[in-house]
Amino acid sequence: MRQTCPACQAPALEPLIVVDRTPVIIGVLCSTEEDALGAVRRSLDLHLCGVCGTVVNVAFDPDLLEYDGHYDNSLHYSGTFRAFSAALARRLVDTHGLAARSIVEIGSGKGDFLRELCRLAGSSGTGYDPTYVGPDRAEDADVAFIVDYYGPRYSDLPGDFVVCRHVLEHIENPLAFLRNIRDALGERDASMYLEVPNGGFMLSEAGAWDYIYPHVTYFSPAGLAAVITAAGFDVTGTGTAFGDQFLWVEARTARASRDIAPGTLAPGDVMGTVGDYVASGRRFGSRYRDVVGRWTKEFAGEATPGRGPTAGMDTKARHTGADAQAQPDLTSGRVLVWGAGAKGVNFLNVVGAGAAVAGVVDLNPNKQGTFIPGTGHRVLAPEEIAGMDIDRVLLPNALYLDEVRAFLDKLDVRAEVIPLLTEPRGTGTRGTVGGSTDEYRSTPAGGSAHVRRQGG
Numbered sequence: 001m002r003q004t005c006p007a008c009q010a011p012a013l014e015p016l017i018v019v020d021r022t023p024v025i026i027g028v029l030c031s032t033e034e035d036a037l038g039a040v041r042r043s044l045d046l047h048l049c050g051v052c053g054t055v056v057n058v059a060f061d062p063d064l065l066e067y068d069g070h071y072d073n074s075l076h077y078s079g080t081f082r083a084f085s086a087a088l089a090r091r092l093v094d095t096h097g098l099a100a101r102s103i104v105e106i107g108s109g110k111g112d113f114l115r116e117l118c119r120l121a122g123s124s125g126t127g128y129d130p131t132y133v134g135p136d137r138a139e140d141a142d143v144a145f146i147v148d149y150y151g152p153r154y155s156d157l158p159g160d161f162v163v164c165r166h167v168l169e170h171i172e173n174p175l176a177f178l179r180n181i182r183d184a185l186g187e188r189d190a191s192m193y194l195e196v197p198n199g200g201f202m203l204s205e206a207g208a209w210d211y212i213y214p215h216v217t218y219f220s221p222a223g224l225a226a227v228i229t230a231a232g233f234d235v236t237g238t239g240t241a242f243g244d245q246f247l248w249v250e251a252r253t254a255r256a257s258r259d260i261a262p263g264t265l266a267p268g269d270v271m272g273t274v275g276d277y278v279a280s281g282r283r284f285g286s287r288y289r290d291v292v293g294r295w296t297k298e299f300a301g302e303a304t305p306g307r308g309p310t311a312g313m314d315t316k317a318r319h320t321g322a323d324a325q326a327q328p329d330l331t332s333g334r335v336l337v338w339g340a341g342a343k344g345v346n347f348l349n350v351v352g353a354g355a356a357v358a359g360v361v362d363l364n365p366n367k368q369g370t371f372i373p374g375t376g377h378r379v380l381a382p383e384e385i386a387g388m389d390i391d392r393v394l395l396p397n398a399l400y401l402d403e404v405r406a407f408l409d410k411l412d413v414r415a416e417v418i419p420l421l422t423e424p425r426g427t428g429t430r431g432t433v434g435g436s437t438d439e440y441r442s443t444p445a446g447g448s449a450h451v452r453r454q455g456g
Contacts, residue, residue: 002058005049006174006216007223009230009262013047016055017285021349021374024064024213026342027131029370029379039373040064041349044211046218048284052265053277054223055199060216062172075341077363080403084242085113093121095237095250096161096191104159106150106181107167108132114163115141128154155184165195169215178231182253190253192233196224198240198247200277203284207245208291209343209350209396209420220281222265222274224249230260243399295351301331331356335392336415338404340367340379343396347420349374361385361393386411395419 004011020043030036045059075081092098098121105114108127115138118125124142128150137144146154162181171177181192199218201207211218219227225235228251237250265274333356337344340362348357349372359380360372368381390413395404398419405417 002047002056002060004262005052005054005223006056006172006227007054007219008049008052008226008265009175010049010051011262012050013056013058014050014282016046016048016281017288019044019046019211019350021352022211022213022346023349023373025066025373026212026214026345028373029340029367030373031370033371033376033378036371036373036376041374042213044213046211048278048281049220049223050278051274052223052226053199053203053220053274053281055202055218055220055281057211057213057216060172060213065214077365078400078403080400086116088241089113089117089120092117092161092163092193096193098123098161101160102126103161103163104128105163105165107164108145110134111138111143111145113165115143117163118143126159150180152180155180159185160188160190162190162192164192166197168194169196169217169219172216174217175227175231178228178233182232185253188253191236192251193248194224194228194251195241195246195248198245199223200247201240201244203281205287205291208288209347210245212342212346219247220274220277221247222277226260226265230264245397245399292350295347298330299351299353299356330392330394332391333358334390335394336361336380336385336388336390337377337394337396338362338417339396339400340364340370340372341396343420345372345374347394347396348372348377353377357394358388358390359385382407382411385413388413390415393417 003013005013021041022044024040024042030039042061042064043059044057046055047058048055098117101121101123103114103118103121103123103125105117105125105127108114108129109131111127111129111132111134114125114127117123118141125144127143127145128148129145130147130149132145132147134145148154162185164181168174168177196219197210197215198207199220202210202218221238224247225238228235228249232254233251234254235249235251237248239248240246241248330353335353335357337348337353337357337360340360344360347353348360353375357377359378361380361382361384362368363382365381367379368384370379371377372379393404393408393413393415395401395417401417401419408415408417
């Protein structure tokens with residue numbers, strides 16, 4: 001069992017929570033209900049680092065995971081997510097002067113973001129990902145794809161700018177992984193953009209459904225800055241994005257090698273109040289057990305009137321009359337979950353929703369017609385729910401609230417939308433770059449607004 005923090009390397013891990021019944025593979029759905037019900041599930045034994053606040057699954061077993069072309073975690077079928085990605089690509093092109101520079105993406109998935117980035121910048125790019133399916137070269141951008149994990153055999157990495165989004169949390173030894181990248185960049189004056197799930201968000205009630213088996217580590221801001229610094233980079237910018245659900249860091253190759261003692265945080269670390277962060281993290285166990293218990297009782301019909309997770313929630317019901325004022329009944333079988341991604345899959349497994357949920361809606365056509373691992377719920381296309389007797393739609397990620405309501409209006413489905421995260425925030429990017437605090441917000445039209453504030 002792991003004894004040290006994968007972020008700051010301190011031997012300071014302490015028990016936090018155990019997450020039961022989570023499927024080992026989230027991004028690969030099952031072709032039959034039988035396969036789904038027989039999917040391998042394991043518990044997560046989450047520990048908190050008492051120095052930097054990073055959370056790690058000490059029970060992680062890499063031998064249980066295999067990533068190939070069947071893995072599909074793409075979010076680009078959502079207009080909401082595409083707008084966020086487009087705004088991020090424009091910001092990176094402008095901030096880092098990427099025009100005509102060589103770009104590498106490690107963990108490029110299906111290549112959507114890398115193609116967009118290279119098109120905007122007029123640059124060439126190379127994407128590394130074992131799950132990529134498609135031509136070796138993109139048809140709409142100067143981008144080549146290598147169907148493989150990035151590793152030491154690609155140490156001749158040709159890149160002025162490295163993008164690595166939602167990969168580091170899957171890596172058992174993130175320090176070694178980042179050092180491989182640093183060594184490959186050699187003497188280049190190169191930059192990097194790194195994005196991971198925000199550990200701070202996940203230590204709130206809203207992040208209860210984000211703990212999944214493929215993620216080894218949930219980085220705190222201080223922990224992420226520490227591991228990047230130890231790997232030989234200088235942090236130049238930090239912040240959060242997508243409703244504070246993502247944590248990002250921008251960095252440059254450091255000029256001098258460094259030998260950093262375990263448990264050392266980055267100079268002027270980005271947290272400022274790491275002790276308060278850790279103290280709050282230690283209280284998360286009771287919050288997590290409370291929210292899981294409330295939803296489990298709700299589905300079992302055991303919630304105390306006015307006390308369940310849907311009680312008093314402003315769901316903006318589409319029903320009229322007395323029915324619109326009633327507390328939602330989640331035992332009726334007239335309930336859908338919108339989203340077959342990590343949050344939706346984990347929620348269904350952890351709370352044991354069973355037959356109370358009629359199905360799961362997802363915009364990704366590659367997921368439609370498949371089944372949720374662990375629970376066997378069928379994944380539906382939005383068009384399939386027209387005419388279904390549905391009165392509640394549970395939404396694991398409230399950032400998609402307007403998008404989901406628009407789909408339901410178009411399909412004339414008169415159902416309440418109940419976000420599991422009850423405090424949605426904007427999809428823009430906030431953070432500190434070069435000593436100034438910046439905010440990049442998606443506009444309603446899908447563009448972006450850049451607001452500079454003093455300080456840092």
